[in-house]
Amino acid sequence: MTKKPLRFLCPNGHLGFAPIKTGSFYRGVETKPDFILADSGSDDIGPGPLGSDTSTSPLEWQKHDLEHMLLAARKLGVPMIIGSAGDTGTNSRVDLYVNIIKELAEKHDLPKFKIGYFYSEVSKDYLAQKMKKGQVIKGLDGRPDLTPEELDKTDRIVAVAGVHPYIKLLDMGADVIIGGRSSDCVIFAAPAIRAGFPEDLAYYLGKVLECASFCAEPYGGKETVIGTITEKEVLVTAMHPEQRCTVASVAGHAMYERSNPYYEYVLGGMLDMSNCRYEQYDEKTCRITGPKFIPSDEWRVKLEGSGKVGERYIGIAGIRDPYTIQNIDKVIEWARAQARERFGDTGYELHYHVFGRNGVMGDLEPVKEIRSHELCIVVEGIAPTKAMAEEVAMIGTRQMFYARLPEVKGTAGGAAFVVDEVLPASPAYIWTMNHTVALDDPMELFPTFLTEAGK
């Protein structure tokens, strides 16, 4: 007997980053999907949120999305699943989301339901012990293997979960799941695998749904799509009246944000999309067949780590004098020299972003000559304390005002300031880890918990 197809509603590719568009969401909800799911995390946002254990998304936007999803899921009586809670999936973000769900249950007087959640933070001690025992923490993407020194520079680490904690929490009877850091596709793959669908198709279902309407055209983010899994195929349908999932939009999405469009690695294996076939199924639906999941012979989990570099202030300077623009490097060198005179050569960082020349692309910029009639220079001062970072940014910015250029006509000030001060910015962090470590068990780093909400 063939299995009843399951339908997965995804309203958002990074929950909280910008609010979901509710029109297409409720259009999707009316079709009575079997699951409502969204991924909430990303390493795209830089190392700051992980390192400082904060969200990059406003609390109100997170609540907005969770509220719509929770109310729809409870009304339909279907599971709601969120992966990589609160942008980073750290333990504090999981707790935050669990509490929001509880508050929402109370606010809306919802009948009692079960919240399952799991953590994914990894302690530095745990990794240090593994290294002492001779285990290699392998570098990804050209990085060297982890050294004790690099581990020492790290403030916070998350491991990227596979399907396992999600399947376990569904088995425990969770109605809502709030996940720690996870591969985007596994939150969709887990319920499909648990329901007995082939892993080949289940992981592909997750792959295509993880960014919601990014797999549809025309371009438009935060719109709902619905994925359907059968025993033979995956179907993906756009819910926005103007959007369609086409062969081009879905095949094109396979390559989004990845180095190679054919392979997707998760804890426990790799999804091979080399032999995927894409067909137009109906006006708004693309049909995909042929993905292949290849289980790995060991449990290797990806680790993301972030470490603080220092406190940071930002200065902003405008330049309009054409002679100064042509000699901008000399102006910057003058300002740097003043910082060196005050603080020496090390113990702080001073960076210049010259917008109007190569502020966006840096060394990758092929246009070498300055063609702008004005420049905006963003000065980044980084130092161990806020006071010093403020002073570094201030010297770096204000000394552009006093730069000594021999031929300059205007001598009353060499830079225009929007504000005559420097601005406090988020502390500077760096990705210290993009590595993998072997596990004895795929659940080893992902403890699961169950709690209740509603009454």
Add this chain to the structure above:
Amino acid sequence: MATEKLINLAKTIRSKNAGTDKITFDIIFREKENYELVKKSGVLTPETICKLYGISQERIVDFVEFDPAYAIKFTIYRQRPSGSPGESDVFGCQQYAPLLDLEIPLE
């Protein structure tokens, strides 16, 4: 020889992070004809990408002609991980601009 700018032949030209250490570039065509034209032109190869961006071959991780999507895709290593101090494109999403004006021979 008559040429056409890549921007006028492609549907999408974009760049984006692929993890913390890489930026990936996608050039996607609506029609198979334009895809094949650009593929055969020899204008987009690892060598020409290196020249355009002023980088060495070692910085190119992947270069794929992706027939199912009529797309050409390449990925480069970043100099420093995304969001590092001194970096100005956290998402890596504004690095594609130099590709737009590439002149593709029409024959």
